[in-house]
Amino acid sequence: MSGFITELQQYQKKLNLTIEQEILNNEDISYRSKMVSFCILLLVLIISPIIILLVRNATFTIQNFAGNLVDKTIELRNEKKKSDRLLFEMLPPAVVMQLRQRRQVPAENFDSVTIYFSDIVGFTNISADSSPMEVVNMLNTLYKLFDSRIRKYDVYKVETIGDAYMVVSGLPQRNGILHAGEIATMSLDLLVGIEHFKIPHRPNDKLEIRVGINTGPCVAGVVGTTMPRYCLFGDTINTASRMESTGEAMKIHITEATKQSLEKLEDIYEIEIRGVMEIKVSDSPSSIIQGGAEVT
Structure with missing residues (x-):
């Protein structure tokens, strides 16, 4: 143990x-x-x-x-x-939307439109006696007046080149038979406005314009890709330009076709027959007006 x-x-x-x-x-x-x-x-x-x-x-x-x-x-x-x-x-809004969608804008045929052309009477002499800046200032002031007045009407301003001012009604949006009346009323409004217009650098001189109007068919489309332009094609445009160049100061020179279109409207326009005139028209089947400049 x-x-x-x-x-x-x-x-x-x-x-x-x-x-x-x-x-x-x-x-x-x-x-x-x-x-x-x-x-x-x-x-x-x-x-x-x-x-x-x-x-x-x-x-x-x-x-x-x-x-x-x-x-x-x-x-x-x-x-x-x-x-x-x-x-x-x-460019017209509808054309802008198509271009934004990267879609090609095809040329379109219009059966009846009314074209307005105007230029300044004696513009060459005014330009010769004025500096370039004075001419530009005068045109800017004048076209601001025109642009503010045409907004009241169903019209489309095509372009201005120099003293030429081009407006169309009936395209790119069709308005039936109203296009002639829109352009005619607009033309009268512009004449009233120009009566009170004063040249900025020559206030004592009175500015006058010639107006030419024609009604008829045309083709419109976008030309170019880098700087696309909405151009009008056809003898209707060429004839409207001839109406303006052969017209008288502060008068609205219209063709027989425009007269007939105005007579279809309820509005009453005073039309004075000027008589038969020989107007030079292009010999080719069609002529082109691009921004107021004639190209045949």
Whole structure:
């Protein structure tokens, strides 16, 4: 029994040593875990403000970008409206929409339209006695007056070149038999406006214009790709130009076709027969007027 007790005591000592060693190992592991956790926590505490600051800066940058994007979008819309107005002044709205869709705009035949031509009487002499800037200022002032007045009528301004002013009714939107009346009333309105017009650099001189009108068929279409122009083709345009060139100052010179079209309307126009006149017309089957300049 004494030997058994002695052996048991030895095993008890070994067990105590083993337990103490295990406790020390666990304490070391626990200490290391605490140190690692403390380091991680310290790292998080150090990095968190930096992350928050970066997120705040990123949010502020995104907000500024969004605000700038909204401003740029508004500016883009305003610029688009300006470009649309410019395009609509150069080309009919229906043609502009087709060009935006990258569709080819085919030429279209119109059975009956009315063409208006006008120019300034004595423009060559006025230009000779004026500087280029004075001539440009005079034309700008005059055509601003014309443009403001023709907006009241169902007409389309084709173009102005020099002192020539060309307007058409009945295209690109057809208006039945009303085109002759629209052009006639517009012409009378322009004559009334020109009576009160004063040349900016020569206020004592009175400006006069000649007006020619013709009614008939024509073909209209877009010509060109880089700078597309809406052009009118046909002898109707050529004859209207001849009516203007052979007309009298402050008078509206019309053809028989225009007279017949006006007589179909309910509006009453005073028409004075001028008589038979020989008007030179192109010998070719068709003639082209592009922006008021005749090309045969």
